[in-house]
Amino acid sequence: MLSRLACSGRTFVSTPLLKTALQQVPKRPQTVGVRQYARDVKGGSTWTTRAERQTLRERAMAPPGPNAYSLGKGALAGGAALGIGALCFYGLGFGNGASTLENSHAWPEFVRERVRDTYLYFAGSLGISAASAVAVFRSPTLLN
Incomplete structure (x- = not known):
């Protein structure tokens, strides 16, 4: 029965008040209004302009945003x-x-000392970096 009513083409409510209310609904324009402030005006005397949506090509050829740089820094x-x-x-x-x-048994003594010193230097620098980061994050004056 419901399918017969749907296929018949009749409307359930045919009051003139509902028809006029539906006809008076304003349609949205495809463009968006953008407000330009005094420092952004590049000529022209109007304060508002109509901005259109960017195409895919315009977005692809645009300069990279801050998210691209932070993604690159994270990957590095x-x-x-x-x-x-x-x-x-x-x-x-x-x-x-x-x-x-x-493999160090085949090396001379000074090479073994250099390898040991390199690992100790690296471990010490990691420890100093971690200690300074902890000190900065625990102190509000250093954090500012």
């Missing part, structure tokens, strides 16, 4: 952390191959 930091982590992982012998310390 992640790659650096991965490389340093792999260097320490394999250098300390956690991998399947021979570690740097196991």
Whole structure:
């Protein structure tokens, strides 16, 4: 019965008040009004302009925004952390191959000292960086 009513083409309510209310609904324009302030005016005497939506090509050729730069910085930091982590992982012998310390018996004494000093220097710099970050985040005066 419902399908017969839907296919018949008749309207359920045919009051003139409802028809006039539906006809008076304003239609939205496709363009959006944009307010330009005095420092943004590039000529012309009007304060408002009509801005149209950008096409896909315009958005693709536009200069990169701040999100693209932060994504690049994050990728760079992640790659650096991965490389340093792999260097320490394999250098300390956690991998399947021979570690740097196991290969050190064939090296002269000054080379072994340099390798040891390099690892200690790296570990010390990480410790100092972590301690300074903790100190800055715990102190409101340094945080500002």
